Amino acid sequence: MPVRPLPFDDVGSDLRAEALRWLGDGVTWFDAHTHIGHHDPDGYEADPEELVAALELAGQQKALVFPMQEPGGYRAANDWVLRSCAESGGRLVGLARIDPKDPGAMDEARRTLAAGARGFKLHPRSDAFGLPHPVVEEVVALAGEHRLPVLFHAGRGIPDLGDSVIHMATDHPGARLILAHAGISDLGLLGPRAAGRSNILFDTSWWHVSDLLTLFATVAPGQILYASDMPYGGPRYASMAMLRVARAVGLSPEQAAGIAGAQLERVVAGEDLLDLGAAPGTGGLGPRVLGFERAIGYLTAAVQMTFRQGDPTEALALARLACQAQAEAEHYDDLRAVDDLIALAQERTAAGGDPYAGVHAAMTAQVLAGTSAALNGR
Structure with a gap:
């Protein structure tokens, strides 16, 4: 079921075209959240070539990629991700997926970093762990040593990640902690508290406009990363929604360009992050209709x-x-x-x-x- 939404996700093509005109030319898009795999119990699957084809269709350049759920373990899946990235001509950048319950979790984290992974993906729901967790702390500490990201599932199906995220961001300032799916499990709690903690970031791989408006109004734009969730989501819908919401809360095209890809380039390179200004608040959203x-x-x-x-x-x-x-x-x-x-x-x-x-x-x-x-x- 490769990138299932692609036949349908351009229903808002006129809205997307208008949003891209507002954004302007020359923007590099870097998707923070895509998957490949064939064994996920939910039945979805995708190959790296299908992700690249979807990027082409959307006029986008790059994507972070990591394994889907693998009930048999992640070593082979991580190797496939890293090999696919090496063969992608720079279109794909790999994160290694780590199950902190695996006795060899830290060995796998070190092995994949040495093999070229640019950070880690952790999934509390499908890999069935909670926070705080001592191995998660070790993974974040390792990422912090290299100034690399750790992307957490922070969507449906889990309780909030709570103060653990604040504590890890504070204790490991080199690590960039990305809360996926607009951080909906934590947005009300952590969104306002993320101010001043630039190493807490949120990706936009979510569909609900009210959640996205909350994210963009209450979190600084430099802490937001564009994402599609392929193969579950499509890049044309995701980019249209991101740009409409960014413009609605009053962000500038320059700030939106940082969200679209420029900030993620710095995240995976271990560089200092862009300061794209403060959260705009809700004042620009207009009257209630x-x-x-x-x-x-x-x-x-x-x-x-x-x-x-x-x-x-x-x-x-x-x-x-x-x-x-x-x-x-x-x-x-x-x-x-x-x-x-x-x-x-x-x-x-x-x-x-x-x-x-x-x-x-x-x-x-x-x-x-x-x-x-x-x-x-x-």
């Missing part, structure tokens, strides 16, 4: 139902009804555009086939609904 907010709520339900193999029909219908906000006439055009995308989601869902066909139209609709009030007039 209840039609948009209601549509986002129902679209969230529809997307979640789809991901859980349920029926999103009722939630999509309610989302369309939310766009009939007669009291918000100044937002009429954008409400109609949101409604058009939801109608497309309904059409594709009713046609059957891959549910991703409908879900990408719904996700694009909620990005449009979540950013239009801020972007009107800009």
Whole structure:
């Protein structure tokens, strides 16, 4: 199931084209979160060539890559990642995946660094560990010695990572701790506390516009890294969403370019990080528009139902009804555009086939609904 969203993730091509015009030419894109593998219990899989093809399709240059879950252990998978990176012509940069419960975890971490890994990936949910954890501390200390990143799964399926992240960032200032999936497990707790701790970073590999707006409003732009989550996510949707949200909170094209790739280049090179300014806060987000907010709520339900193999029909219908906000006439055009995308989601869902066909139209609709009030007039 290689990069499953690719046939559908350009449903917002006009929105993406507008966002890229705002960003300007000459920006290097460096995706902070992609996977390869064939044995993950969730059934997804991808080869390195498929990731590179997806980068080409999106006009992007590079990606960090690491193994998907490997129930048999990570040594062979790490070797495949590093070999694939060496053969990619510079398009792929490898992180080694480490299971801290493995008795040989630290030997594997040292071995892969010597073989060319540019840091580590740790997954508390699929590899079933919690924080604090003594081996995780050792992995972070090793990364800190080389000024390299440790990327943590910080999305669904886990409790918050808590004060452990703050303590590790403080105790190992050379390590760059990246919380994946917009850090949704920790965003409310750690987002504001990340200020002044530039070695705590967040990647954008997440779909929900409200989470992304919270991230971009409350975390300094120099601590945010663009990411797609391939093969689970597609780079065209991910880049469109990232740019729309960055612009909505009031970031400049120069700050967005740092998020798109320039900062990650420094992370994997072990260099000093760019200072891209302070978190902008929520002041630029514009007025509350209840039609948009209601549509986002129902679209969230529809997307979640789809991901859980349920029926999103009722939630999509309610989302369309939310766009009939007669009291918000100044937002009429954008409400109609949101409604058009939801109608497309309904059409594709009713046609059957891959549910991703409908879900990408719904996700694009909620990005449009979540950013239009801020972007009107800009």
